Amino acid sequence: MRIANAAGRLVLMTPDGLGLDVESASDGRFGADPQGVYDRWDEFRTWADTAPLDAAEPIADGDLRAVTPRPPQVFAVGLNYRDHAAESGFELPAEPLVFTKYASSFTGPTGDITLSPGDVDWEVELVAVIGTGGRAIAEDRAWAHVAGLTLGQDISDRVAQFAAPPPQFGLGKSYPGFSPVGPHLVTLDELRDNGHDPDDLELGCLVNGESVQKSRTSEMIFTVPVIIARLSAIVTLLPGDVVFTGTPAGVGVGMTPPRFLQAGDELTTWCTGIGEMRHRFVST
């Protein structure tokens, strides 16, 4: 199953890429708010199995918004790929390095993103969205708590991040538009049915058509189940929470010389089995 946010309304995607408006197709049983569906995830999944897909309609790419527009909590993991830790000059972490991206920075999978004053960098990331919340979730049960996977960019202002030692993460990664997610939320069974392993997805991004990041999620130091187990050992996870799972090598700050996004640059972000996002950067 795939769901999306079309101009602020929850839609169920058909295999042909059409979108079924959930509120009208369910006669109001489920609301239009894309964020609200995670509170009734199991019930929604059951309904979706018999939804009247023949009422689905085309959706313009430009109408897609963040599939999690207002997550209750946002977790992000730093230095979660060995090659990225090396290019950043850090030791491999023994525990997940967790920070947040503030929810006001969320945006959809297409459109313009306004550059912040500092050096703006890209970070392709797999994003897990929590369906069933909880605390003390065991690693071997963790996937069952995931509603699905989507794609994210952890856009980062490196000047704000490294303004003074020690580096800090949340603010420099939370300018408006710095957390695009989408294009769809894809369930694990949908990925498997299409021949994809949720633990081994290929992902990457391109700047103006030039590939800068390309890796596989099997290269993560801490897998999605491990991250969920470690987070929920401390925090109560809530339906609709979002977990950015870290970025592989190839970020601009790791290049020689460093390279950052400029006005007019186009960033294309992709993940097998999930889809693609396209953004253009503009100056203020």
Ligand code: ZN
């Ligand atoms: Zn990141």
